[in-house]
Amino acid sequence: MRYIQARWEEGDGILEPTVFELGKRGDGGTPIVSIEEELMEEIGNLDEILPEKIVRRSIDLPGLSEPEVARHFSHLAQMNFGVDSGPYWLGSCTMKYTPKLAMRIASVSKIRRLHPYAPEEQVQGILKALYELKEMLSKITGLPYFSLQPAAGAQGELVGALMIRKKFMDLGEKRDEILIPESAHGSNFASAAMAGFKVIRIPPSDEGTVDLNALKAAINERTAGMMITNPNTLGIFESDVLEIADVLHSNGSYLYYDGANLNAIMGWILLSDMGVDIAHLNIHKTFSAPHGGGGPGAGAVGTTEEFRDFLPIPVISRRGDYYFLDYNVPKTIGKVRMFYGNIGVLIKAWVYLKLLGGEGVRSVSTVAVLNANYARKKLIEMGFEVLYGKDRPCKHEFVLSLSEVKKKYGIRALDFAKALIDRGFHPPTIYFPLIVPEAFMMEPTESDSLREIDGYVNAMKEILRRIEENPEEILQAPKNSAIGRIDDVFGNKKLWLTWKIYESEGR
Amino acid sequence: MIPNSRKEIIARMLGELGLKDVKELYSDVPQTLLLDRPPDVGKSMSQADVSNVFEREILGRILDVNLIFTGGGIADHYVPALVDELSSRQEFYTSYTPYQPEVSQGVLQALFEYQSLMAELLGMDVVNASLYDYASALGEAGRFSIRVTKRNKIVLASTIHPERYSVLKTYVEPLGTELVSIPYDESGELSLEDLSSVVDESVAMVYVESPNFFGIIETRIEEISQLCHDKGALLAVGVDPLSLGLIKPPGEMGADIVIGEGQHLGGYMNYGGPSLGIFAIKRRFRHIRQMPGRLIGITRTVDGKFRGYSMVLQTREQHIRQEEATSNITTNSSLMAIRAAIYLSLLGPDGIRKVSEKIFYNTLYLKRKINELPCFKTLFPGSISFKEIPVIADKSWENINKFLLSKGILGGFIIGSRFPKLDSEKKIALFSTTEVHTKKDLDYLIQSMREVC
Numbered sequence: 001m002r003y004i005q006a007r008w009e010e011g012d013g014i015l016e017p018t019v020f021e022l023g024k025r026g027d028g029g030t031p032i033v034s035i036e037e038e039l040m041e042e043i044g045n046l047d048e049i050l051p052e053k054i055v056r057r058s059i060d061l062p063g064l065s066e067p068e069v070a071r072h073f074s075h076l077a078q079m080n081f082g083v084d085s086g087p088y089w090l091g092s093c094t095m096k097y098t099p100k101l102a103m104r105i106a107s108v109s110k111i112r113r114l115h116p117y118a119p120e121e122q123v124q125g126i127l128k129a130l131y132e133l134k135e136m137l138s139k140i141t142g143l144p145y146f147s148l149q150p151a152a153g154a155q156g157e158l159v160g161a162l163m164i165r166k167k168f169m170d171l172g173e174k175r176d177e178i179l180i181p182e183s184a185h186g187s188n189f190a191s192a193a194m195a196g197f198k199v200i201r202i203p204p205s206d207e208g209t210v211d212l213n214a215l216k217a218a219i220n221e222r223t224a225g226m227m228i229t230n231p232n233t234l235g236i237f238e239s240d241v242l243e244i245a246d247v248l249h250s251n252g253s254y255l256y257y258d259g260a261n262l263n264a265i266m267g268w269i270l271l272s273d274m275g276v277d278i279a280h281l282n283i284h285k286t287f288s289a290p291h292g293g294g295g296p297g298a299g300a301v302g303t304t305e306e307f308r309d310f311l312p313i314p315v316i317s318r319r320g321d322y323y324f325l326d327y328n329v330p331k332t333i334g335k336v337r338m339f340y341g342n343i344g345v346l347i348k349a350w351v352y353l354k355l356l357g358g359e360g361v362r363s364v365s366t367v368a369v370l371n372a373n374y375a376r377k378k379l380i381e382m383g384f385e386v387l388y389g390k391d392r393p394c395k396h397e398f399v400l401s402l403s404e405v406k407k408k409y410g411i412r413a414l415d416f417a418k419a420l421i422d423r424g425f426h427p428p429t430i431y432f433p434l435i436v437p438e439a440f441m442m443e444p445t446e447s448d449s450l451r452e453i454d455g456y457v458n459a460m461k462e463i464l465r466r467i468e469e470n471p472e473e474i475l476q477a478p479k480n481s482a483i484g485r486i487d488d489v490f491g492n493k494k495l496w497l498t499w500k501i502y503e504s505e506g507r
Numbered sequence: 508m509i510p511n512s513r514k515e516i517i518a519r520m521l522g523e524l525g526l527k528d529v530k531e532l533y534s535d536v537p538q539t540l541l542l543d544r545p546p547d548v549g550k551s552m553s554q555a556d557v558s559n560v561f562e563r564e565i566l567g568r569i570l571d572v573n574l575i576f577t578g579g580g581i582a583d584h585y586v587p588a589l590v591d592e593l594s595s596r597q598e599f600y601t602s603y604t605p606y607q608p609e610v611s612q613g614v615l616q617a618l619f620e621y622q623s624l625m626a627e628l629l630g631m632d633v634v635n636a637s638l639y640d641y642a643s644a645l646g647e648a649g650r651f652s653i654r655v656t657k658r659n660k661i662v663l664a665s666t667i668h669p670e671r672y673s674v675l676k677t678y679v680e681p682l683g684t685e686l687v688s689i690p691y692d693e694s695g696e697l698s699l700e701d702l703s704s705v706v707d708e709s710v711a712m713v714y715v716e717s718p719n720f721f722g723i724i725e726t727r728i729e730e731i732s733q734l735c736h737d738k739g740a741l742l743a744v745g746v747d748p749l750s751l752g753l754i755k756p757p758g759e760m761g762a763d764i765v766i767g768e769g770q771h772l773g774g775y776m777n778y779g780g781p782s783l784g785i786f787a788i789k790r791r792f793r794h795i796r797q798m799p800g801r802l803i804g805i806t807r808t809v810d811g812k813f814r815g816y817s818m819v820l821q822t823r824e825q826h827i828r829q830e831e832a833t834s835n836i837t838t839n840s841s842l843m844a845i846r847a848a849i850y851l852s853l854l855g856p857d858g859i860r861k862v863s864e865k866i867f868y869n870t871l872y873l874k875r876k877i878n879e880l881p882c883f884k885t886l887f888p889g890s891i892s893f894k895e896i897p898v899i900a901d902k903s904w905e906n907i908n909k910f911l912l913s914k915g916i917l918g919g920f921i922i923g924s925r926f927p928k929l930d931s932e933k934k935i936a937l938f939s940t941t942e943v944h945t946k947k948d949l950d951y952l953i954q955s956m957r958e959v960c
Contacts, residue, residue: 005610013813015612019620019852029855032587033942035865043871046753046864050891054726056755060627063855066589073593073617073849080613083601093603099508101554103595105561110569115577116779117920118570119908125568126778129561139546151639151780152838154825165681187837189829194650196681199830237535267545268533274540284838291603292842293614294801295637296781299838312677334677338580338642338670339779354560355508357551358544367511369532374520392535421610429606432826449510450520481609483815484808488608491806491819495795497633499623502805 001455003086003424004480006078015483016075019062020499028063079482081426083290087452088426091397091441092185092233094263094285095426099355102288102348111347116339120324126343127323130316133350134300140361142272143279143302147311148341153260154187155336156280156299157227160256161195162333163278163303163310164225167254170331175224175253181210183234183433188227188258197224204435208234208388210244219247225254230274231264231395233433233441234388235372245275254278262286263445264369264395267362271302278303283342287349298345312336367446368396371453375444378457382464387436397443401436405464409471413438416463418485421478423459572917574948578722578895578939579920580641580668580768581776584749585862585943589853590773594846604801604841608817615816618841619803621848628751628851628859629765630758631787635800637840638784641768642671645714645745646678647786647799647834648764652712652741653682654797654833660685660710664697666719667745675714684711695723695887699730706738712764716745717757721937722870722895723887724754732761748772748785750893752856752863764788773850774843783843796823799834862942866894869940869949876953877938882960886935896938897922900959904936907959914955 008016023029047055064072081088088095105111114126134146150156161178168175178197180188182204189199200218205211209232226248230238238244245255257271257279263286271279283289284297291297303311309331317326325340356364376398380386387401402413417427417440429441444453467474478484496502511517521527533541552560575583594600598613605611605618618636625634638644649661661679663672665688676686687705692698697715706713713735717725725731728744735742743764744757749771757765769783770776788794795802804819825832854862874896877883886897898919900907908918919936940949 013807015813015815016616018616018623019848020623023852023855025856027856029858030587030853031858031861032585032854033862033865035861035868036946039868039872039946043868043875046867049871050753051726053729054724054755054891056751056753059752059856059859061624061851061854061856061859063857064852066853069849069853070589070593072852074596076613076617077593077596077598078613079616080598080602081607081610082598084597088603090603090606095601095603097508098601099554101557103600105558107591108566110566110571112775112777113575113583114569114778115575115583115776115917116581117577117579118778118917119912122570122572122912123568123778125565128568129565136548139548151643151840152836154835154837155639155643158835162677162681185837186825186827186829186832187835190825190832190835193830193832194678194681194835237533239535239537242537242540265533265536268542269536269540270542270546282838290601291838292840293599293602293618293845294604294841295839296639296841296843297838334680335670335673336643336646336677337640337674337780338668338782342777342780344775344777344781351557351561353548354552354557355554356548358546358548360509360551361548362545363509363512366529366532367509367517370517370520370524370529371511373524373532377524393532417607418609421607426610427607446509446511450516478609482612483609483813484810486608486815486817487807487809487811488817488819491804491817494804494806495819496805497622497795497802497819498626499620500626501632501790506805 001424001459003422005482007482008075016072018499019064019072022068022072023062023064025060025062026058030066086424086426087448087456089428089442089444090426091429091443092260094443094445096288096445097447098288098290099352102351105351106344106347124323127316129347129350131318131323133346134316136353137281137300137302140266141279141302142270143304145303145308145311147301147315148346149312149336150280150299150301151337151342152295152297153280153282153299154191156301157187157191157258158194159301159312159333159336160278160280161192161197163307164254165195166310166331166333167307168224175222177222178224179218179226181228181232183232183435184227184229185233185258185260192227208236209238210240212240212243215244215247219251219253223251223253225256227256227258229258229261231261234399235394235397236389237395241274249275260285261396264365266365268365278307283345283349288352289345289348296342296345298342314340364446371444371446371448372396372398375442375453375457379460382461397441399433399436400440402438402440405467406438409467411467411471411474413440415474418477419463419474420459422480425456425459572915574915575917576938576940576952577917577920578937581770581779582894582939582941583776583943584771584941586773586775587850587853590846590849593849594842599845600842605818608815612816615803617845617848619816621844622803624848624851625785626787628748628756629787630756631765632790633795634787635798636803637844638786638800638836639840640780640782640784641745641766642674644766644784644786645671645675648743648766649675649679649712651797651799653684655794656711656741658709658711659683660687662687662689662705662710662713664689664715664719666691666695666721667716668720694890695721696725696727697731699727702731703734706734706740708738710738710740712741712743714743718747718750718893718895721886721897722892724891724893726891728757728760747893749862749866752859753867769843769847772847774846781840781843783840783847797833798823800836800839865942869944870894870896873940873949880957880960883956894939894941897935898938900934904934910959911955916952916955
């Protein structure tokens with residue numbers, strides 16, 4: 001397959017000009033409101049009312065008309081690849097399709113224009129939807145209590161780490177260490193550190209899973225808990241999870257579950273059965289809310305009874321058929337964002353789960369795992385290398401190592417990724433997890449058809465063949481994207497972070 | 508939604524894997540963990556049925572009111588149709604963090620333009636590509652100031668939004684940071700006298716909001732900035748970006764950090780989220796290195812022929828720096844930032860000025876009219892305020908709001924116990940007015956309030 005992305009080229013090395021180049025700065029633009037004469041007459045001149053020293057004299061924004069803005073951002077959109085454009089196997093990110101009904105429902109005016117301080121009895125509908133979502137998440141995870149407040153997965157991790165911290169303060173125990181496997185998402189380390197913990201790294205076993213002996217060696221009376229991702233970032237299920245939980249619990253420590261990879265086991269395994277005490281779920285990954293070019297997402301946090309009293313306030317509760325914002329959480333860690341969460345994102349998960357039902361939930365994971373195993377098998381047959389867990393089924397994703405390709409032909413994972421672009425496939429996550437050299441982390445999700453999966457693996461095979469014939473060609477990739485290979489080093493040296501800085505230094 | 512869920516496809520794919528049953532895909536899982544049946548989240552519903560249930564059970568139980576005068580940090584703003592139209596393009600909303608810049612120039616350039624437009628509006632040098640919301644931006648600002656100054660005390664105006672105060676507390680609690688609140692003076696502005704007695708060489712950051720929780724514009728940011736800088740403390744100012752069409756931006760008055768809520772720029776209320784956390788600083792290299800969140804920069808192609816965009820200074824971020832990262836933030840509010848970029852591009856200088864002016868006019872008018880009523884008055888009537896108006900009543904606000912609701916008006920946000928520092932004798936509700944309100948709307952509110960008296 002071949003893909004040619006739109007490329008708007010202004011000339012002189014410029015693709016689409018910036019809004020600052022398109023419009024004259026300092027005046028013009030599109031007024032979207034009018035001010036009534038009567039009002040102005042009654043109030044008088046604002047210049048005379050406001051103290052001189054706080055009045056703004058100039059606004060250096062560009063002035064553009066509506067059609068100009070429409071075309072500009074349409075050009076930009078055309079120069080961007082989305083999930084609806086094609087397969088997007090960005091490992092660990094679960095780039096699945098968002099049902100359009102979820103988009104429509106989230107755009108309903110009554111939801112969009114709902115004020116967070118509207119009286120509870122007037123907003124029973126939205127509270128009911130959020131409560132139902134919480135209940136469905138509880139059914140899926142086995143964790144009875146949920147907060148929908150965290151704005152993203154990483155904020156959910158922070159909430160979890162803070163709850164563990166507060167729990168030990170409450171118990172009067174000094175525990176300031178968190179164990180994290182080396183293959184974990186970077187945000188785990190950062191969240192634990194933000195919550196005041198010292199991070200202790202657990203090296204992987206030869207299988208790529210948590211090394212039980214290393215865990216036993218690291219755990220001590222200062223261990224507050226451990227953060228695990230299961231299946232882990234290699235796409236391998238941590239089969240020792242029950243032992244891991246046992247080791248932790250018998251030491252009085254807690255098990256935190258990073259839900260980034262829930263798409264592999266949803267409907268098959270309850271987190272509570274794995275001994276999980278606290279978990280965050282990524283609503284924008286597993287539950288189909290779109291990723292928004294980087295956000296917003298939502299990171300629901302679920303807990304067992306033990307952490308119920310520590311959740312952020314408010315939680316959503318009910319008395320009979322009446323739903324309310326419940327501030328009665330005695331040992332709460334407080335708040336991590338204003339109001340109640342990213343409601344516009346959460347409502348999409350409500351729609352998604354209603355559409356799926358229980359069977360559908362299981363089917364999502366089944367097919368995501370089936371797709372990944374199928375793709376992995378085909379790729380291994382084509383000569384690609386899997387370093388860990390090759391002899392067991394993978395879960396929803398798997399990680400290739402392209403280090404042989406690099407050794408033989410000098411083609412790095414990065415170069416290989418760029419070649420995929422020309423063939424219409426968004427590259428996988430590369431160079432992660434760090435324990436795999438030249439890592440190619442691939443997650444097909446359940447949204448891809450067999451035709452697309454075959455297309456993806458065949459493109460991989462074809463690239464491999466091209467490399468054998470003419471590695472130089474791959475180093476030039478991508479050729480068909482809006483822009484050729486980007487020089488990351490240059491941008492980092494210059495730090496042209498705004499148009500103004502660029503104007504004075506870059507031109 | 509699941510193309511390969513058809514039985515014959517599953518059978519074919521399983522066959523390729525040499526498997527008979529999908530359960531074998533989970534053969535590596537301790538078999539005691541596998542559930543006999545899927546979770547009970549209900550039966551799968553058709554699109555039409557979900558739509559129906561949503562209409563009846565969810566929408567049917569949400570109030571239908573068109574006149575929203577509720578304050579408290581989120582307000583009913585006009586969203587230009589163009590913002591909805593462009594931000595609904597799948598290329599923007601379904602993509603993710605632009606890790607592959609060659610196929611993601613659209614999102615990268617849109618975010619770069621957001622950073623640039625926002626920097627102009629705030630009078631600041633560097634803006635990140637978004638944080639979650641205003642409150643978490645304050646949390647990050649607090650931690651940033653502590654990293655930069657290596658001090659551990661934060662001084663805050665007592666007039667900041669109480670929910671933001673809570674979030675800041677959560678964010679800095681593990682650092683053992685001391686938080687000191689400064690009272691306000693008779694005009695509702697920060698008391699400079701009290702501030703100067705507290706700010707010394709142990710203070711990392713002074714934080715003030717303008718407009719503050721009560722809608723009061725701080726007129727002495729320059730003096731506050733002087734006080735901070737004399738002691739080596741950073742000044743952080745929280746703003747309503749829509750006030751900056753008329754009010755001199757904090758960047759021009761000495762602020763080192765500016766944060767704010769970007770939801771007002773082309774975003775909806777959405778019952779409180781998603782929102783857009785604005786985070787801006789001055790261009791000091793050491794500070795940029797300590798910034799939380801993503802940054803997009805201009806770069807070029809490897810062959811040097813084309814200008815392009817990519818993420819820069821990723822070495823500050825969690826996926827590279829792990830526990831040494833400046834923040835754990837990963838997923839942010841990119842789509843909201845893109846909406847804000849479209850909004851600011853469309854409005855331009857004239858459009859922004861007009862929205863600012865309209866909100867000022869409406870606020871002034873509403874304040875004046877409320878103070879003419881026999882049974883209501885506003886707090887700090889002589890001060891300059893924007894959008895938010897704290898109104899004192901001699902009756903119960905619950906009843907007043909109920910009456911207003913019967914008139915099709917969503918009334919003020921009852922401060923009550925949420926703001927215990929305020930004299931508990933006073934019954935205060937926070938009203939807000941925005942550019943969506945016409946003079947007729949305001950007169951209707953006043954007339955309805957008069958009926959209560």
